[in-house]
Amino acid sequence: MIKQGDDGGELYIVDSGELDCMKLFKPNKDPTHLKDYHPGESFGELSLLYNAPRAASIQAKTECTLWALDRECFNNIVKDAAIKRRDRYESFLKKVELLDTMDPYERMQLADGLQSHKFKAGEYVVKQGDPGDKFFMVEEGNLVVLKVDKPGEAPKEVYNYKEGDYFGELALLKNIPRQASIQCKTDVRLVSLDKESFKRMLGPLDDILKRNEARYQKYAQK
Numbered sequence: 624m625i626k627q628g629d630d631g632g633e634l635y636i637v638d639s640g641e642l643d644c645m646k647l648f649k650p651n652k653d654p655t656h657l658k659d660y661h662p663g664e665s666f667g668e669l670s671l672l673y674n675a676p677r678a679a680s681i682q683a684k685t686e687c688t689l690w691a692l693d694r695e696c697f698n699n700i701v702k703d704a705a706i707k708r709r710d711r712y713e714s715f716l717k718k719v720e721l722l723d724t725m726d727p728y729e730r731m732q733l734a735d736g737l738q739s740h741k742f743k744a745g746e747y748v749v750k751q752g753d754p755g756d757k758f759f760m761v762e763e764g765n766l767v768v769l770k771v772d773k774p775g776e777a778p779k780e781v782y783n784y785k786e787g788d789y790f791g792e793l794a795l796l797k798n799i800p801r802q803a804s805i806q807c808k809t810d811v812r813l814v815s816l817d818k819e820s821f822k823r824m825l826g827p828l829d830d831i832l833k834r835n836e837a838r839y840q841k842y843a844q845k
């Protein structure tokens with residue numbers, strides 16, 4: 624479908640079938656397999672966004688049906704908004720330690736799915752016991768985590784968050800209610816990912832998320 628180094632004319636959305644994405648990092652070496660594409664996913668946006676040659680090759684693994692969006696449509700419908708979002712979130716996403724191990728390309732793709740939120744000091748972002756459908760990262764401000772261990776007991780302060788921290792992963796990973804409440808100590812700016820985007824884009828970080836979860840247990844043993 625796409626050969627690395629060619630001029631790009633279209634973005635593609637996979638309707639059915641599977642494709643491979645390969646990138647040649649050094650001439651005369653074997654290409655590296657970057658990822659597979661499945662129905663619902665899209666590729667070929669980079670060269671249209673940045674007027675650059677195709678950054679990787681995409682080859683069909685099975686018979687595929689694809690939808691194509693040409694450069695003119697892309698420029699009219701998607702380009703400006705997508706570039707603005709990526710520029711706006713690029714430096715912030717680099718500061719989130721959780722995302723350090725992510726491929727820079729995939730980290731940038733996160734920007735496409737982020738939503739911004741503003742909260743005032745004193746407001747609750749998440750309440751213990753509520754259902755959860757969002758994962759949050761802190762763009763600016765300070766928050767406190769409050770947890771009720773046994774029903775009827777007063778909530779205890781168990782953690783603090785600042786810029787670059789994240790929360791709200793437990794309810795999404797385990798399909799359980801929110802395990803603590805999160806209250807803003809200052810005015811706060813957050814970005815969120817919905818449950819489906821979180822699982823798709825941050826699912827591969829499962830190990831890190833689970834390792835970081837140990838800090839909650841450490842507190843519980845105190």
Ligand code: CMP
Nearest residue numbers: 631657666667668669670677678679728
């Ligand atoms: P484009 O450069 O137009 O064509 C190749 C496509 O491969 C690119 O757009 C992206 O959609 C996709 N791709 C997937 N992973 C990567 C990656 N790590 N680096 C560059 N392109 C990638």
Ligand code: CMP
Nearest residue numbers: 768782790791792793794801802803839
């Ligand atoms: P979630 O349960 O979805 O919503 C509340 C969040 O608070 C939780 O995910 C964690 O991200 C975060 N949290 C911080 N400290 C604790 C703790 N001690 N126990 C449970 N959750 C915590």
